[in-house]
Amino acid sequence: MPVSAANVMVGAADQETTGAILNHDVGQKRPMNALDNLSGYKDSGYISPDGLTLTPEYNTTDITEWNGALVRRILESFNGTLSWAHLETDAESLRTWAGDVDVEEATEEVGKTIVAALGAHEHPHRTWAFRIKDGKRRILIWVPDGQVTDAGEVTFTKAGAITWPVTLSTYPDSKGNCIYIILTDGKTTTAIGG
Structure with a gap:
């Protein structure tokens, strides 16, 4: 297949x-394509200009033969993380960062109050979706089970x-997958006579 500059994407x-x-x-349910409607998902707001970082980590053990030559490498574990920094300061960004947030609506005397509590508490497990675009092309990174660690x-x-800033650890689904990267090239077909 020939090289093509059209396949170079940015991650906006x-x-x-x-x-x-x-x-x-x-x-x-896993989205079928990068344009699927994700109804019911909560919005995390603006993210810092550093964007999103996906880090796959494969831990392996080497098997060598008698003279020390590598003959096999065995996968011991996989750890996939995603990291980003929230730019907005609101209940959702603090809930992602701190894990535990209480919100009291505004009164005549005091505006809306958000209390984030930090301590030796685990963050909840959630399903996560990360939407990326370049023109009409789209990437959807989907994590079936992720936890801010x-x-x-x-x-x-x-x-x-x-x-x-937060780092999200990912856990395997029933198929053993932690992260799905779903692409669409933005080129659609047109029905003849349509």
Whole structure:
């Protein structure tokens, strides 16, 4: 197959009315294509300009023969993580970062109050979807079971926006897959006589 510059993609956030990172209760059906409607998913809002990082990690053990030459490499484990930083500071971004959030609606005396609690608590497992675009082409990264396992350092300065960095660990579904990358090239067929 010849090389083609048309196959080079950028990884812009695919967001119009919602953010590009979405989550839902575990147990959602896998989307069939990158344009599927993800109804019921919660929006995570704006993400920092550093974007999304996907890190697959394969841990292996080497088997060598008597003279030390490698003859086989055995997969011991797979760990896939995704990391990003929330740019918005709201209930959803703090819920992702801290895990436990209480919200009290505004009163006549006090505006809406959000309380994020940090402690020795595990974050909930959720199904996650990450929408990426380049023109008409789309990528949907779908995680059937993901859990925030690292909430990164937050810096408060007058000179820059507060970001809430997180790392999502992924767990296998019934097929043994932790992460699905679903692509569409944006080229559709046109019905003859239609």
